[in-house]
Amino acid sequence: MTKRIIYGPILSRRLGRSLGVDVIKTLETKKNCNFDCVYCQLGHVPLKITRTDNVKGVVSPEEVVEGLRTYHKNIEDLDYITFSGTCEPTLNSGLGEMIKGIKEISPHPVCVITNSSLVDKENIRRNLSEADLVVATLVSGYEETFNAINRPAEEITLENIINGLKKIRRMDKRPILSIEVMMVDSNIDFPVNHTEREIEKLKEVLIEINPDEIEILTVSRPPAEDYIIPVSDDRLKQIATEFENTFGKERVKLVLKGVKKSHSKMKHGNIEEEVYDLIMRRPCTFRQISASLGIDDKELKPIIGRMLSSESIEETTVGEKNYYKIS
Template sequence: MSSRIIYGPILSRRLGRSLGIDIIKKSDFRKNCNFDCVYCQLGHVDWKISTPSEATDLVTTEEVIDSLANYHKKVDDLDYITFSGTCEPTLNLELGNMIEQIRNISNVPICVITNSSLVNREDVRNNLSKADLVVATLVSGNEDTFQAINRPAEGIELQDIIKGLKQLQKMKGPKVAIEIMLLDSNNGYLTNSSDPEIDKQIEVLKFIDPDEIEILTISRPPAEDFIIPVTETRLKEIAQKFDEELGRERVRLVLKGLKRKRSNIEHENLTDEVYDLILRRPCTFDQVVQSLDIDNEELSPTIEGLVDDQKIIGISSENGTYYRAV
């Protein structure tokens, strides 16, 4: 099944109602990334791309603009247009031009969600600087923890990322939010929610000085089954420490359970839309209903058909059954 460049809208804990753009085409690989994170909701990376020069089958600026201009849904309350999906968007060096061209046809704020891997590159920072919001991942201030959690391609080092994020923040272009995905494990695997880890994260965040710090834990089934969520009690303890050290006005604790009034969306091919959404963001049945503004009775046969055709599978978790693309 082919997938479109544009997908969603997604109802996000962080961004509200967001229309996604995936700028590396799904070719032979389910994911196009230079990380193989233990917590990734999309599963493992088959082949880690080291640099933009290794990325193939890239979406062009013209394809993005054409897809947005001809997108058949009418969504009347978007909060963001977001570059994310099955790829690390900064691997496509057309990103900055895409953002500039989108502004000619839309007034919706533009966000880029990045794993921060390439922010040491000036061309990547220039591209990111054109967005309204950059949500950049930083799981640890320690190299060994970073390597254990993100499992990056060879040559990607934490100190380069930290220095690149500092340079991005100094550009005073987009609002820069640092996302800290806090993890625990059930087998002693190295994770980032201990007191020493939190102290180091605070030290690094003081150096970067971002506009916002987002603290959250996993809510979807991760790539590794030994990775588990941090408890809500522990999250709140950590958030309190961040408040004290970094300022309550910029620390945001992101918890599950977002609810929002549904939009008016016109559907052309519901099966494709559901698949496109689940391909980029594993969802429960109810999350698909909320994001795409459809009724339970309308969605049930679509989900059943995709499962029967082995396009998606159900994965059980403590938060319910999530559907993930095969």
């Protein structure tokens, strides 16, 4: 199957009903990124991208606008248009122009989900300034923990990331800045980031950055490494309380498992391609696919069956849930 630029919508724990935009379309790898995070739902990065000019298969602003022009009209109830998918969106230097183009044809707010790797660069911050919301990852205030969890490409440092995030917050024209703190636990000896030492350092760094929002969440889909497990809800609630005491309840969002949004309402084209496009960006359960794309269970079941038979997707079990992912 081809890899389409526009996919979803996805029922996001954070953003509601979110239509995805994927700005690198190379099929040579399932994932185009300069991180190889231990918790990533898309698995390993075979080759980490080190520079924006090393990216292959970049999508143009014109392709994004044209793809969105037809696709989003089929969906009645979007909350966000979100740059994410199988790549780190800031690796595409045309990101700012894409956002401008989207705003000319759509009333929906635009979000960029970024791993924060390039925010120390002025042109990247300029691109991000066109968005309504930027959700930027920060897993630790310690370089060694950051390196263990995010496994960045060479020359990417936590110090540069922190400095870049501080500069975003100080821009005259800027998006809402939300810092995503992905908490991970492990069933082996691994530098996890939910200890009191880690939380104290994170609070120290976040005071410097001064974001508009802080999102606390944990792994909810099959991670790249099987030794990574979710942090318990009880511990997440404790951490959220610590952050609320420092930053105020209005700035802290605890994102727990489960989506409260109802099924999407959308007109379908090629349903099998829509299902494949969704699973390519994130492993999903049967129920998540049905709810995200608004497909009746009876219609979805034979589609999943055909895709499993053709080995375009495969099934994996994590905990008590069965997920479908790209083979």
